[in-house]
Every structure is written in structure tokens, then in C-alpha cells.
Amino acid sequence: MQRLRLLAITCLMLLGLAVAGQRSLAADDTIKIGYIDPFSGAFASGGDASLKMFQFIVDYINAKGGALGKKFELVTFDDKLQPAEALIALKSVTDQNLPFVMSCVGSNVGSALIDAVNKHNARNPDNRVLQINCGQLATELTNEQCSFWHFRFTGSVEMRAVARIKSLPQSVKSVYLLNQDYLFGQSIEKDTKRFLAEYRPDIKIVADEFIPLMQIKDFAPYVTKIKASGAQSLLTGNYGPDLNLLLKAAVDAGLEIRFDTYLAHVIGAATAMGSAGEGRVTSVLDDHENIPSEEHNAEAEDFVKKWRATHDFMFIAVPSVTQFEMMVRAINQAGSTDAVKVALALEGMEQKDLFGATNIMRKDDHQLLYPYYEGVFTKNVKYDAEKTGLGWKTEFKTTVADETLPTTCKMKRPSS
Amino acid sequence: MQIGLISLLDGLVYGMLLFMLASGLTLILSMMGVLNFAHASVYMLGAYFAYELSRWVGFWPALIIAPLLCGAIGAAIEVWGLRRVHHNGHIAELLFTFGLVFIIGRAVQMAWGMLPMPYRVPASLDFPLFSLYGENFPAYRGFMLLISALMLLTIWLLLKKTRIGLIIQAALTHPSMVSALGHDVPSVFTIVFAGGSLLAGLAGVIAGNYLTTESSMADAMGPIVFVVVIFGGLGSLAGCFIASILMGMVQTFSVVMEWSFADMLRPLGISVSADDLLGEILTISISRIGPLVPYVLLIVILLFRPRGLMGTRET
Amino acid sequence: MSDTALRALPSRGPAAIAVRLWPWIAALLVSVILPWLFYDFQHGRQSGFMVSMLSQTGMMIIFALSFNMLMGQAGLLSFCHSVLFGLAGYSTVHFLNAAGAGQLPVPMELIPLLAGLSGLGFGIVFGYMACKQRSTAFAMITLGIVQLVTTAATMFHHFFGGEGGVKTDREIGISLFGLEYGQSIQVYYLIVAWMMISAVGMYFHTMTPLGRMANACRDNHERAQFVGYDPRIVRFLQFAVSGFYAGVAGGLFAITYEIVTFDAVAAPLAANALLMAYIGGATTFFGPVLGAILITLLQSGVSLMSNSWLVYVGVLFIAMVTFAPTGLTGIILEHAPIARAGLLRRLVVPYLRILLPGLVVLFGFVGVVELLSFLTIGMAQGKRLELFGRAVDIFGSAPWIASLACLLGGGFWLTRESRHFKRVWDGLTEVARR
Incomplete structure (x- = not known):
């Protein structure tokens, strides 16, 4: 019997330890940001890469002193790229009274979050939360769907399309459009056609094709089709496996045309194309690591050097650095992390980014306006991408004025 | 015409790749009745192993060693896992392989990280074999065709000419009878499962650098392989072969078809706009719904012929 | 049932x-x-x-x-x-x-x-x-x-x-x-x-x-x-x-x-x-x-x-289909004859005796998986590793040794205890049947 009691007590103690472990909350001396992205399953690579960059940025900002004397801290939540899971995670964020919720991957998740944050803030005025969008690109999010509680610190599809079309060389006269058949791909196709008509009416669209999202394993038939069409350039918004496999198949088949992409700088594509992509793959970039040396910017160069010392993939999140710098100023100005006050402080804010350009957080639709770069994948650059020996070199740069596009946003602002 | 010929070659390459994956699954499913969802995970392991090995010992040894490793893993799974679960029924076996999918997926991420691997075609095979209407046919594709043809020949010889092959063939159609005749069916099961995993691993080795090697590659291949196996019919390698080639062709040829159902209706004087759901379905072009075609084919064939194309018994 | x-x-x-x-x-x-x-x-x-x-x-x-x-x-x-x-x-x-x-x-x-x-x-x-x-x-x-x-x-x-x-x-x-x-x-x-x-x-x-x-x-x-x-x-x-x-x-x-x-x-x-x-x-x-x-x-x-939750889910499935093919309710229902014979109390001690090594194995397994996944993924993400509510130093040998010891030692202990449990269980069902 004695033995039984001993066992029972040990078990209870173990259980107690486990429970106590869960209850131990970190001290409240940091500004916490709930960060919702996919961290497990097939899409984990997207969340993984963003998290690495954000952790680096947070360390950089904290080293500068943080906001209100407090440091920033990321609290991660796994949404498995499913809107329903993201909404459960949002509940967790608001339960813990975190003032900010941030999400980068998947416009569908972003759109679901905007809706949920609107409803939450309306239904719980004492526990409001601000949504920071760091990578969900669908133009709708700051147009039809725009919200006072949502700030986008990344370019919309529209803004990317402007840079994409303006940077096409005059020699290109015919393009082949190939996009993924879903929300993002369709809006890329729409905006590409719109700006082609506006800026480059001389270019002929020889084909306008959609592929089913993430379903194609062998792109060889498409390459054959592109070849047969005689287009000078393949204009595509594909990303992930759909881009990597397409580039690989095209390279293997010896398709000698330009690849004017939207997202070839995203992780994985450089590995897929290798040296065969040299000189003919271009992409529209928020930034790349060779800009500092191109523009002789010592401070930015230092930043990149520090990144490269600890990471072996490309840093492409300068707007997110700007995001944190703006947040620091807004929180200091508001004197607290109150959602309304910080939001009002962020509106219309101007901030110099790492490369010295002035970025504007537009008040009308809460979209960050900043210049875009168009780069070519080439040799002889200071920092290469994914150990391929090749990296991105700027060919073209838009201005903030180029990127200031009309918005259809009719924002509902809180009365209080 | 030129597109037709090139598409034919492309479809053949893809179909043979499918066959390499599906042949192992056909053997496993027909003999053991296991819906092995982990088959595609073993395929992924094959690619990762080949990448890792080719860094140390080069591509050619990797081509041999990686599939053998996968075969050994398959044997281990059968002996220490499936055999114990077998008497709990088919759904238990299915869930067992489900569990394996999760574990292998995460293990690969833990071992190699989340990014795609720079697993490349070996330099000795990285040249255009011939040029057709100005489009290169890479030597590596020819190599893939060669390997899969060799594999087909080997399986055929093994099944037709060896004693174990005869037992396997018999066990494909009448497993209980074979057991009643006193053959050691469990060890035949192990051999088949290991062999199937070996083939999946081989497919991974030669597809990993032709396609991309990343942690989501198993999810991408999983469903289509099942379609091939069921479409071809249980117990029939020939059916599996025909189904693989057919699915390969369907995938490649649907890409070049630009017309939609609405185009077919137009001569009849019916015009459709994409304003509602039905209109949308009718106006979408075949090339956009290409990947759906295998599933439609599967449903249609099972509705009218539940044993599949050349199946020897009811599924 | x-x-x-x-x-x-x-x-x-x-x-x-x-x-x-x-x-x-x-x-x-x-x-x-x-x-x-x-x-x-x-x-x-x-x-x-x-x-x-x-x-x-x-x-x-x-x-x-x-x-x-x-x-x-x-x-x-x-x-x-x-x-x-x-x-x-x-x-x-x-x-x-x-x-x-x-x-x-x-x-x-x-x-x-x-x-x-x-x-x-x-x-x-x-x-x-x-x-x-x-x-x-x-x-x-x-x-x-x-x-x-x-x-x-x-x-x-x-x-x-x-x-x-x-x-x-x-x-x-x-x-x-x-x-x-x-x-x-x-x-x-x-x-x-x-x-x-x-x-x-x-x-x-x-x-x-x-x-x-x-x-x-x-x-x-x-x-x-x-x-x-x-x-x-x-x-x-x-x-x-x-x-x-x-x-x-x-x-x-x-x-x-x-x-x-x-x-x-x-x-x-x-x-x-x-x-x-x-x-x-x-x-x-x-x-x-x-x-x-x-x-x-x-x-x-x-x-x-x-x-790494998918690993735990996967292991749970495998454990369930291997050891409890009738599911959780199946396990519970298997107690019915023993309960009817009024012998349920005699199972308490054997249960506690397998619970303890079970918890030790669980502790060790979670420890090993989390340490491994932190080493290859979490560390690069710049996170801090917290296990069971306390910060853990990944490069110290103590957490590794503790986890592995728990996993292996606990596993050995568990197999012994489960053999004992099976004896008691078989005995009880025998009695209940009579």
C-alpha cells in the first residue's frame, strides 16, 4: 500500500510540474507581436524563411533600443496555411492581449484575418488588435477589402506589375503570359494586361495561359507550347514548385527566351535554375543584397554583411525593416500600444528605408509606398543567391511616384 | 504535328516515371491489400538519399545505393510495423502508413531543412541528346526512359522466370491459396514490400534531379499514383503499365488543348458566358483542367468496371 | 457494442x-x-x-x-x-x-x-x-x-x-x-x-x-x-x-x-x-x-x-493501430467483464506501475524530438528552446543525456512493467470469466 501511495504522489508531482510549466508566463516587459504563419507541413518553408528574417530584424531593432524602452518579441502561431486555423490562432493572440498580429504567407489567410480582425475589434472594443501584413500581396486587401486595422508593409500585385512592365526592355515585342489559376495568379494576369495596355501597347500578348495551382509535375509540354508560340519573353507570376519546375524544364529543353518573372528571387528558384538562368531571368524585387554595393550605401552594406554572416540565403525583407522602424516611431508617438493611437500615428507616416528612399504609409488605404527594383540573375555580383555563384543585379528602379496608384478604398474609420 | 511528336515523348517520359512509382504500389496493394500512403514518402526519401550520397560518392553509386537503402527501409517497415498491424485489418494498416507519412515528412525537414535541395543532373548526362524542331531533348530524359525500360524488363523477367516470381504472381491473385500450399507468405510479403519500396526509391533518385527535391514532393505525387494503380486494375502489372502511359499522355496532351465545352456547343448555336457556375465550367479550357482528367477517368472506369482496366479480380 | x-x-x-x-x-x-x-x-x-x-x-x-x-x-x-x-x-x-x-x-x-x-x-x-x-x-x-x-x-x-x-x-x-x-x-x-x-x-x-x-x-x-x-x-x-x-x-x-x-x-x-x-x-x-x-x-x-506536432500525431497513430486496434472506447470496453466481476480495483496498482514508466518514456521522447528539431530548425529561426516550462541549453550535454536516458531506460522499464501488467490482466479476465 505504501508503494502505491508513493507512486501516486510521484505521478501527481509530475503532472503538477507539467501544468506549472505551461502556466509560467514570460515577464511583461516586451512588446509582443503575434506572428501567424505556416510552420509545419508542406508549406513550412515559407514561414520558416520569413521567421528567420523577422527574428534578424527584431534583433536589429532591439539593438537600437526598441520602442518606449521595451524590446520587441515575436510569439509564433502555426496556421498550416489554413484560414480556419489562422482564426483560432488569432483568438489565442487576443486572449493574451497581444497588441499586434502579423502574417506574411497566403493572401487567403490575410483576407480571412482582415475580416476577423474587423469583427473582433468591433465586438470587443476593449481588446483591439492591429494587423500587420508583411507579405500577402493580393491587391484587394487594400482596395475593396481595406480596413482601418490593417497595414500592408509590402507591395501589392498592382505595384509589382507597374515595375514589371516599366522595366521590360524596348526590344521585347511579344510576351507569353503564364500564371497560376487562383486568386493571386489571376490578379497578376489582370494587372499585367492592364499595365501592358497602358505603358507598352506595342507589345503583343501571344498567349494568356493559366495552369492549375501546384498540380503540374512535368512542365515540358508547356515549354513546347511556349517554344511554338515564338514569344520573346515569358511573363509569369508563378512561385514555389510551379516556378522552379517551369524554369527547370525550360532550361533543360534549351528554351532561349527571356524569363520575366515576378517571384524568381524567392527561395528555391535560384537553386532550380542554376547557371542556366544567367542573364535571361529577371525578377521584380523589394530589394536585394547587392543594392548597397551598387549604391555605395555603407550602413545598408553593414546590415547585409551581418545577415550573411549567420544565414546562407538572400535577405529580401527591407520593407519589413521599414515596417519595424515605423512601428517604433508610431508606438513612441502614441505613448502606448493602443491600437487606435498607433494606427493614427502610422497613417501618412514617412520613413527613410535602409537604402535612403522615403517610404510613405498612405493614409487612404494603409498601403506602404516604396520604390521597386527590377533585377537580372547574373554572375559577377557581390552576394550570390543560394550558393549558385549567381545573384541579382539591378537593371531598373521605379520611384515612389511610379508606385503611387489610385485606390478604390473606402475606409470605415472608428468614431472614437 | 511538331507539338504532337514532342508531347508524345514528354508523355512517355512522365508515364514511365509514374509506372516506376506505381508498379511497386500495385504489387503491394494487390498482394497485401495495403493502401500504402507512405509509398510517395519513400519516393521522397529516395531523392534525398540520392542527393546526400551524390555529394559524397557521386551520382552513379548513389543510383545503386539509394534505392537499396529505400528497399531496406521498406523491409524494416514491413517486418517491424505492418506485420504486427496486419491482423488488425486494412484500415489499421492504412493508418499505420498515414502515421509514417507524417513522421517521414518531418524527419526529412529535420535532417535536410525546408528548402529545396540543389540535387542536379550529373554533368555526364547534362547535354542535349538530339534536337527536334529546334527543341532540345535532354540526354537525362533519355536516361530516365532507359532506366525505366530496364526496370520493366527486370520485373518481367523476375516474375516470369524465377520461382519467387511465380509465387508472387500466384499470391497476386490467390493469396490464401498460396498460403494453403505451404509457401511462406509473410516473407513473400516482406520481399514484395521491400521491392516496391526499392522501386519507389529508384523513381525518387532519377526524378529528384529532373523535378525538384523538396519536402513537399511526396504530397504532390501521392494521389496520382493511386489513380494509376486503381485505374490499371489490381493484380495486373500490364494494366498498371498501360494506365501509367495513358495518364502521362493525358497530362501532356491536355496542355495543348485550348478549346472548352463552350466551343463545342458553339456550332450548335448555343453560346455560353462565364457569368454563373455552369457557365464557368463550360467556358474553362481543357488545358486549365488537365490535372482533373485522371480523376474523372478514374471515377468513370470504376463506375463501369470496378476491377479497373485489366484487373484480375474485384477490388 | x-x-x-x-x-x-x-x-x-x-x-x-x-x-x-x-x-x-x-x-x-x-x-x-x-x-x-x-x-x-x-x-x-x-x-x-x-x-x-x-x-x-x-x-x-x-x-x-x-x-x-x-x-x-x-x-x-x-x-x-x-x-x-x-x-x-x-x-x-x-x-x-x-x-x-x-x-x-x-x-x-x-x-x-x-x-x-x-x-x-x-x-x-x-x-x-x-x-x-x-x-x-x-x-x-x-x-x-x-x-x-x-x-x-x-x-x-x-x-x-x-x-x-x-x-x-x-x-x-x-x-x-x-x-x-x-x-x-x-x-x-x-x-x-x-x-x-x-x-x-x-x-x-x-x-x-x-x-x-x-x-x-x-x-x-x-x-x-x-x-x-x-x-x-x-x-x-x-x-x-x-x-x-x-x-x-x-x-x-x-x-x-x-x-x-x-x-x-x-x-x-x-x-x-x-x-x-x-x-x-x-x-x-x-x-x-x-x-x-x-x-x-x-x-x-x-x-x-x-x-513537430505531426511527429507526435504520427507516433500516436502507429501506437494506436499497433497496440489498441479497437480504439480508446475499445480499451475501455475491454474492462467491462472485469468491472462486472468487481475486480477493477485490482487494476489500479498495475496501471500506476505502467503509467510512471509511460510518462518517463513520453518525457524522453518529447525531449529528443524537440531537441533534434530545435537543433536543425528552431535554432536557425532564432527561437529559444523551452521544454516543460524551462529554458534549455541545446549545447549542454545534460538535456540530451536526460532525454535519451528517459527514452531508453523508460522504454526498458515500460516493457518489463507491461509484461507484469499483462500477467495481472490475463489473470483477472480468467477470474472474471469463471
Whole structure:
């Protein structure tokens, strides 16, 4: 019997330890940001890469002193790229009274979050939360769907399309459009056609094709089709496996045309194309690591050097650095992390980014306006991408004025 | 015409790749009745192993060693896992392989990280074999065709000419009878499962650098392989072969078809706009719904012929 | 099997009714009280996360039970159950939007009924296709259907809204009780109500001639045919009815999240239903309820604590199918003969004796997995490793040694103790049988 009691007590103690472990909350001396992205399953690579960059940025900002004397801290939540899971995670964020919720991957998740944050803030005025969008690109999010509680610190599809079309060389006269058949791909196709008509009416669209999202394993038939069409350039918004496999198949088949992409700088594509992509793959970039040396910017160069010392993939999140710098100023100005006050402080804010350009957080639709770069994948650059020996070199740069596009946003602002 | 010929070659390459994956699954499913969802995970392991090995010992040894490793893993799974679960029924076996999918997926991420691997075609095979209407046919594709043809020949010889092959063939159609005749069916099961995993691993080795090697590659291949196996019919390698080639062709040829159902209706004087759901379905072009075609084919064939194309018994 | 348990009880009089009803009443009471246990007194509000989890559990219970109408009762392995759930969810969003615009005067409380009816409709359509076949062919047709519908959901915009899904606002302003349904706790109680209604409905379904014939066709479809029933019609009807309940669950999903995307029709959700039913125990009526609770906890709870949660899920499946093929309820029911013989008390000590090494093994396993995954993934993400509530130094040898020792030593201890347990168990069942 004695033995039984001993066992029972040990078990209870173990259980107690486990429970106590869960209850131990970190001290409240940091500004916490709930960060919702996919961290497990097939899409984990997207969340993984963003998290690495954000952790680096947070360390950089904290080293500068943080906001209100407090440091920033990321609290991660796994949404498995499913809107329903993201909404459960949002509940967790608001339960813990975190003032900010941030999400980068998947416009569908972003759109679901905007809706949920609107409803939450309306239904719980004492526990409001601000949504920071760091990578969900669908133009709708700051147009039809725009919200006072949502700030986008990344370019919309529209803004990317402007840079994409303006940077096409005059020699290109015919393009082949190939996009993924879903929300993002369709809006890329729409905006590409719109700006082609506006800026480059001389270019002929020889084909306008959609592929089913993430379903194609062998792109060889498409390459054959592109070849047969005689287009000078393949204009595509594909990303992930759909881009990597397409580039690989095209390279293997010896398709000698330009690849004017939207997202070839995203992780994985450089590995897929290798040296065969040299000189003919271009992409529209928020930034790349060779800009500092191109523009002789010592401070930015230092930043990149520090990144490269600890990471072996490309840093492409300068707007997110700007995001944190703006947040620091807004929180200091508001004197607290109150959602309304910080939001009002962020509106219309101007901030110099790492490369010295002035970025504007537009008040009308809460979209960050900043210049875009168009780069070519080439040799002889200071920092290469994914150990391929090749990296991105700027060919073209838009201005903030180029990127200031009309918005259809009719924002509902809180009365209080 | 030129597109037709090139598409034919492309479809053949893809179909043979499918066959390499599906042949192992056909053997496993027909003999053991296991819906092995982990088959595609073993395929992924094959690619990762080949990448890792080719860094140390080069591509050619990797081509041999990686599939053998996968075969050994398959044997281990059968002996220490499936055999114990077998008497709990088919759904238990299915869930067992489900569990394996999760574990292998995460293990690969833990071992190699989340990014795609720079697993490349070996330099000795990285040249255009011939040029057709100005489009290169890479030597590596020819190599893939060669390997899969060799594999087909080997399986055929093994099944037709060896004693174990005869037992396997018999066990494909009448497993209980074979057991009643006193053959050691469990060890035949192990051999088949290991062999199937070996083939999946081989497919991974030669597809990993032709396609991309990343942690989501198993999810991408999983469903289509099942379609091939069921479409071809249980117990029939020939059916599996025909189904693989057919699915390969369907995938490649649907890409070049630009017309939609609405185009077919137009001569009849019916015009459709994409304003509602039905209109949308009718106006979408075949090339956009290409990947759906295998599933439609599967449903249609099972509705009218539940044993599949050349199946020897009811599924 | 629950029937046999019930049959052993007194069958007449008010006492008998109370005995028969107690699981239902207890379930109702627990689900009503549960959210208040997590009430956040500091801020004077419900814990939103817990309410969400509980709501999710509630709808998953309906979904898993309806799935088990196919797997457990009719022996049909369906991979397209999520299609019925998701399509009904999409329909519900359209119903809610219509109701919000004043075109559909249906009170909120009855919207799940509409969802169920649309689920029934989709069940009839897909059931007609799939139920022509049985066994593997059936499973494969459903696999085809789920892939077909998932891809279609990302392609067609008018009904599915493409990848972004369709959204709605549940505050439609029509309610039988004058409720707004703004707060999620109100929605939770709506879910509880529908969960009870559906569970009772499905329970009574098992006793109808159709439910019995489904069992017969599962066990021996040829014999059922000889007796004069057409197994195909039985399968079809069973499929359609289970579609109704899946539809109710889908409707509640739409109401809770106010958005439905293609994930709601996709295969992983159907796989989840399969896991819930199997792990809970497909041979009993209540098994899937346990399974739904456990899987939802794992999926939404554990996944927030560890990004390696899929490993734990995988290991759980493998352990379950290897050691407990009848599921959780199966394990519980195996105690019935011992309990009837009044010997249950004698199992307490052996249970505690395997619990302790079991916990040690669990501790060691979690430690090893987390340390490994931190070493290769977490560290590069710049996180800090916390295990069991304390910060851990990954490069120190102590956590590695402790975890490995727990895993190996505990494993050795566990095998010894489980041998002992088996001896005691066999002895007791022997006594109970006598």
C-alpha cells in the first residue's frame, strides 16, 4: 500500500510540474507581436524563411533600443496555411492581449484575418488588435477589402506589375503570359494586361495561359507550347514548385527566351535554375543584397554583411525593416500600444528605408509606398543567391511616384 | 504535328516515371491489400538519399545505393510495423502508413531543412541528346526512359522466370491459396514490400534531379499514383503499365488543348458566358483542367468496371 | 457494442430511463459548463481560444460521428466526406449572405438545418456515383471525388470564391431567441445544441432498419443480398443520411469562422475524420466523440506548442493501430467483464506501475524530438528552446543525456512493467470469466 501511495504522489508531482510549466508566463516587459504563419507541413518553408528574417530584424531593432524602452518579441502561431486555423490562432493572440498580429504567407489567410480582425475589434472594443501584413500581396486587401486595422508593409500585385512592365526592355515585342489559376495568379494576369495596355501597347500578348495551382509535375509540354508560340519573353507570376519546375524544364529543353518573372528571387528558384538562368531571368524585387554595393550605401552594406554572416540565403525583407522602424516611431508617438493611437500615428507616416528612399504609409488605404527594383540573375555580383555563384543585379528602379496608384478604398474609420 | 511528336515523348517520359512509382504500389496493394500512403514518402526519401550520397560518392553509386537503402527501409517497415498491424485489418494498416507519412515528412525537414535541395543532373548526362524542331531533348530524359525500360524488363523477367516470381504472381491473385500450399507468405510479403519500396526509391533518385527535391514532393505525387494503380486494375502489372502511359499522355496532351465545352456547343448555336457556375465550367479550357482528367477517368472506369482496366479480380 | 452494454441494464421504469440517459445528460452538462472553467476573470471575458477550440471540437464530433455512419456502421471507407462537409459550408455562407440581405427569412438557429439539407443533396449526388461500388473501389471513387472537388474549388469563382474562399457575417439579425451571435460563446451554445440534436439523431439512426441493414451489409453483403435487400441502395441511403449530418457540421463551421475556403473540402479533413473515428473506436457509437476531442486538441492545441506536432500525431497513430486496434472506447470496453466481476480495483496498482514508466518514456521522447528539431530548425529561426516550462541549453550535454536516458531506460522499464501488467490482466479476465 505504501508503494502505491508513493507512486501516486510521484505521478501527481509530475503532472503538477507539467501544468506549472505551461502556466509560467514570460515577464511583461516586451512588446509582443503575434506572428501567424505556416510552420509545419508542406508549406513550412515559407514561414520558416520569413521567421528567420523577422527574428534578424527584431534583433536589429532591439539593438537600437526598441520602442518606449521595451524590446520587441515575436510569439509564433502555426496556421498550416489554413484560414480556419489562422482564426483560432488569432483568438489565442487576443486572449493574451497581444497588441499586434502579423502574417506574411497566403493572401487567403490575410483576407480571412482582415475580416476577423474587423469583427473582433468591433465586438470587443476593449481588446483591439492591429494587423500587420508583411507579405500577402493580393491587391484587394487594400482596395475593396481595406480596413482601418490593417497595414500592408509590402507591395501589392498592382505595384509589382507597374515595375514589371516599366522595366521590360524596348526590344521585347511579344510576351507569353503564364500564371497560376487562383486568386493571386489571376490578379497578376489582370494587372499585367492592364499595365501592358497602358505603358507598352506595342507589345503583343501571344498567349494568356493559366495552369492549375501546384498540380503540374512535368512542365515540358508547356515549354513546347511556349517554344511554338515564338514569344520573346515569358511573363509569369508563378512561385514555389510551379516556378522552379517551369524554369527547370525550360532550361533543360534549351528554351532561349527571356524569363520575366515576378517571384524568381524567392527561395528555391535560384537553386532550380542554376547557371542556366544567367542573364535571361529577371525578377521584380523589394530589394536585394547587392543594392548597397551598387549604391555605395555603407550602413545598408553593414546590415547585409551581418545577415550573411549567420544565414546562407538572400535577405529580401527591407520593407519589413521599414515596417519595424515605423512601428517604433508610431508606438513612441502614441505613448502606448493602443491600437487606435498607433494606427493614427502610422497613417501618412514617412520613413527613410535602409537604402535612403522615403517610404510613405498612405493614409487612404494603409498601403506602404516604396520604390521597386527590377533585377537580372547574373554572375559577377557581390552576394550570390543560394550558393549558385549567381545573384541579382539591378537593371531598373521605379520611384515612389511610379508606385503611387489610385485606390478604390473606402475606409470605415472608428468614431472614437 | 511538331507539338504532337514532342508531347508524345514528354508523355512517355512522365508515364514511365509514374509506372516506376506505381508498379511497386500495385504489387503491394494487390498482394497485401495495403493502401500504402507512405509509398510517395519513400519516393521522397529516395531523392534525398540520392542527393546526400551524390555529394559524397557521386551520382552513379548513389543510383545503386539509394534505392537499396529505400528497399531496406521498406523491409524494416514491413517486418517491424505492418506485420504486427496486419491482423488488425486494412484500415489499421492504412493508418499505420498515414502515421509514417507524417513522421517521414518531418524527419526529412529535420535532417535536410525546408528548402529545396540543389540535387542536379550529373554533368555526364547534362547535354542535349538530339534536337527536334529546334527543341532540345535532354540526354537525362533519355536516361530516365532507359532506366525505366530496364526496370520493366527486370520485373518481367523476375516474375516470369524465377520461382519467387511465380509465387508472387500466384499470391497476386490467390493469396490464401498460396498460403494453403505451404509457401511462406509473410516473407513473400516482406520481399514484395521491400521491392516496391526499392522501386519507389529508384523513381525518387532519377526524378529528384529532373523535378525538384523538396519536402513537399511526396504530397504532390501521392494521389496520382493511386489513380494509376486503381485505374490499371489490381493484380495486373500490364494494366498498371498501360494506365501509367495513358495518364502521362493525358497530362501532356491536355496542355495543348485550348478549346472548352463552350466551343463545342458553339456550332450548335448555343453560346455560353462565364457569368454563373455552369457557365464557368463550360467556358474553362481543357488545358486549365488537365490535372482533373485522371480523376474523372478514374471515377468513370470504376463506375463501369470496378476491377479497373485489366484487373484480375474485384477490388 | 454499446447496445450490449445497455441491454445488460434494467430496461423498465424511470430509474432505467435515468440510467440510459445519463451519458447524454452528462455530456450536455459538461459541454455547457466547460467554457466557464476557462473564464478569464482578470479581464472579465471568455477565453476566446478555449471557446474556439470547444466549438471546433463540437463540430468535429458531429463530423466524426457522421463519418462513422459510413466506416463503423456500413464498412465504407470514404475519402470524400470532407466534400459533403465543405460544400454544405459553402452553401451555408451563401444562405447567410442571402439572409443578411433579407432575401432568406430563416432564423440563425435553423441555418444548420438548411446546411444539413444541402449536405443531404450533395450526399445524394456523390452517393449515387460512389455507392455503385463497395470496398476498395468505393474508397478510390471517393478519393477521385475529393481531388476533383478540391481542384474545382480553387478554379471556379462564383460558388467557391477561388482560393480566397467566400466570406459572410453571421450577425444576420434574425433569431428565434433574439440573439445577435456576435460573441463566440453564443455560437458555441448553438453548436452544443446542434451537436446534441445530431448525436441523438444519429444514435437513433443506428436502431432504424436502415442502420441495421447497413451493419448487415458491412458484415456480409452477399448474405444481405440473399435475404432480399439491395446492398447498393442501403449504401446509398446510408451515404445520403450521413451527408445530412456532415452538412450540419459544415454549416456550423461556416457560422463559426464566417469564411469557408477550399481546405474545408480537401482530403486532409476527410483523413482527420478517419483518424477521429478510428482512434476513438469505430466499433462503438461514442468512439468518434473521444477521437474528435483528442485530435482537435492535438491539432489546434499541441500544434501551438510544438512545430513537430505531426511527429507526435504520427507516433500516436502507429501506437494506436499497433497496440489498441479497437480504439480508446475499445480499451475501455475491454474492462467491462472485469468491472462486472468487481475486480477493477485490482487494476489500479498495475496501471500506476505502467503509467510512471509511460510518462518517463513520453518525457524522453518529447525531449529528443524537440531537441533534434530545435537543433536543425528552431535554432536557425532564432527561437529559444523551452521544454516543460524551462529554458534549455541545446549545447549542454545534460538535456540530451536526460532525454535519451528517459527514452531508453523508460522504454526498458515500460516493457518489463507491461509484461507484469499483462500477467495481472490475463489473470483477472480468467477470474472474471469463471
